[in-house]
Amino acid sequence: MPFIGAFLQLSIVELVLGASLISKIVLAILLIGSLLSWTIIFAKWSQFKTAAEANTTFLRAFRKAPNLDAVAVAAEQFNKAPLTGVFDFGYEEVVRQMKSRGQIVNKVALERTLQLGISEELTRLERSMSWLATTATVSPFIGLFGTVLGIINAFQGLGSAGSASLRAVAPGIADALVATAAGLAAAIPAAIAYNVMGHSIKEIGARMEDFALEFLNLTERHFEE
Template sequence: MAIHLLAFAQSGELTSLFSNTGLVARAVLLILMLFSLFSWSIVVAKWSLFRRAKVQSGRFVRAFRKAQRMQDVAAVAEQFKPSPLVSVFEGAYEELRRQGPRLNVTSIQRSTQIAASEELTRLERRLPWLATTGAVTPFIGLFGTVWGIIDAFHGLGDAGAATLRAVAPGISEALITTAAGLFAAVPAVIFYNMYMNNIREFGARMDDFSLELLNTVERGSNAPAPQRGVEVVER
């Protein structure tokens, strides 16, 4: 379909159709084009963000499991920054450093939950625009369709006879705006669903990492302070 649209545009017929449309249809097409361009900018940016986050998350987990101390992980965490797991670790590590010899695991768990929530909010940023595009643009295109049909009937009335020449401009506008609305909506819906699935996977991955991190803290093998004599307090 994309190849046919590209060939259609290169042939100059698309430009010709746009130049022959009315003012309302042009306004509708311009609005749909703006929706589509902004949506595609989000799609490309999020694609890169999620790809880097997934790669760096795997590397960070491997580095965490190989480290002997949490200080070692904190020293290299910055290079894995695209991963949301880094923020979860840093939240727990900062809370752990602020505590004294009495280790409160519950407060560390709350820190990981806050960091995970902030990361999910960051990952979801601007994605509602894709949902809005998928929901709104078909109706914008439908408005152009209805207007084109109205123009077709006006042309039919002015001509006084049911000829193709009388109704062709209005029908053409209707079909163009319908296609433009679908062209803007369909990719937005596809990528929105794909990215929301990725975010759910990151949420589950952060939950699993938080549990693994808390287990490490409770064992006391990787804590930043000497662990002999440390009392673990749970509330």
């Protein structure tokens, strides 16, 4: 087929170098978006892996601790664990109530403080995730935009040349389709990473909710003693 033959004769580099200015701008935008997405993917993957490992170690120390003061001392070693952030919120609230009310702890206020700690940690974990969602959603449309403009230019050139053969228009169409391919190449990894990491955030959030209950139980045992 003439179209396929003409496409195979052109490398991707040749297509990009021979593209129009608008097509190059579109490809540059997609490249920047893809590079930022991959940077975020690797950074978040490392963050979640470290958080999961630190959570496991901190939770083991928390369950072995006899009281809150012992946990507070051990928590300094696990500052990368989201559970440590939740614990700090709760422990600070317990200390404030002990100073103002003695041994009486307002359980409702403590539960609210723990929820604030959970919300703070989730916000930190979700940071930069919106960029992945934006890249996954917008990149295909940016690529399609570049493709449409490229096809328009190809047919305008075909009309000016007065030739109706596929061999004449195939290079222009091939050049235009590169933008769509680039858009999909940027969007697919971002979409996969967003869904996988979103599931990881939900798991960590559930773990923090369970930890809040364990914190309340330890608090009750601490004041019963």
